[in-house]
Amino acid sequence: MSPKRGDDVAPPPVEGEWRLRFATNDAAKGWAALCTEAPGNARRCFEALRSDPLSTEIPDRQHRLRGRLATTSYGGRELPQWEYEVTAGGRVRYLVDVDRRTVYFVYASTRHPKDTDA
Template structure:
């Protein structure tokens, strides 16, 4: 094994998966619209899924937990653009981040305008 040209994997990587087709389609829309922002989001989420700052934070209340595969998982949000969001659930046991929602528009569930 020479090592030259070999891909060097990230230590202790997180796997990122779409929870459903809608999340996958939303991810693809973000990829088409803002690939650089999405790359930064990917790096931030997979580097430290629980890092809290103005763009990355846990969802609150009922949105803070989501059931996937029978397990209750923490649900977080990453603000990709002013309106674009990624919601993801953290599965520590499998080191997997489940994309539960993604899109270029602000999610209606967290919109406080008009309430």
């Protein structure tokens, strides 16, 4: 998604930080909604993913998905898919590209995704 007038400016990664990018327009819109609804929690999510998207220190908040959701194809490559709980219902799903040190947001919403309910 190309930035346009009025959009927020994302700071560039520095000193070992990871680059955060949107994989879909829906993820960008969902992230904006999360930032409006829970700015403090969204900021903590941003900082956690920017510094260590593969952290397992708080598994209830940040964890790799399992089963059919464990990986997703992006840019012709299978990447591990993780989830960060921003609020009780709000989630960010992201793919981790270790080679490019990039995190791709594939889902962000103030509501829990339904695909894990089954």
